[in-house]
Structure formats: C-alpha cells, structure tokens
Amino acid sequence: xRVIAELPHxxxxxxxxxxxxxxxxxxxxxxxxxxxxxxxxxxxxGVNSVFELLDEEFMKTVAKRFEEMLxxxxxxxxxxx
Numbered sequence: 507x508r509v510i511a512e513l514p515h516x517x518x519x520x521x522x523x524x525x526x527x528x529x530x531x532x533x534x535x536x537x538x539x540x541x542x543x544x545x546x547x548x549x550x551x552g553v554n555s556v557f558e559l560l561d562e563e564f565m566k567t568v569a570k571r572f573e574e575m576l577x578x579x580x581x582x583x584x585x586x587x
Contacts, residue, residue: 510553513560517569522556529556535572538579 507525514520518535527547533540549555 511557513557515565518572520560522553524553529553531556531560533568533572536576538572538575540568540571 507523507530509521510524510529511522512520513522518533521532521534523530523532524546528543528545529549531542531544544556544559546552551558
C-alpha cells in the first residue's frame with residue numbers, strides 16, 4: 507500500500523492510498539480512524555475522482571462520525587470502570 511496524496515483539513519488527517527486496484531481514503535483523528543475503499547474501475551478519472559468524492563458534505567459526515575465514535579468509546583469506558 508502506498509500513499510498517493512494527503513489532503514489538508516483543519517480537524518483530521520486525510521490520506522489517500524492505492525493498493526490492489528483500490529483507492530483507500532483514510533481519516534485519522536486522535537486514536538480513531540475511518541477508512542473508505544473504492545475500486546479503481548468504479549471511478550472515471552482515477553485519484554481525481556476520489557478527490558471529487560471527498561466533498562464538503564462528506565467531510566461533515568466524517569467529522570460527525572468521529573464525534574459519535576468518541577461518545578461511544580467514552581460510554582463503554584465508563585461501563586468498564
């Protein structure tokens with residue numbers, strides 16, 4: 507797997523990888539990460555199509571999901587302690 511791009515974002519790290527005919531968009535914030543895979547054959551313009559998929563609306567859902575992940579983790583941690 508190799509990194510082909512990194513996108514600047516104020517809330518989280520965004521990396522684009524390529525492996526075995528798939529583009530992988532990886533989002534990292536603290537101890538949490540989200541990954542999304544898209545087959546190269548499903549895209550019309552290679553990595554440029556990946557950039558188009560990562561629009562502002564999608565980035566908002568990624569940020570919201572990170573918030574939900576933190577809430578879920580805190581809840582399970584409290585049950586543990």
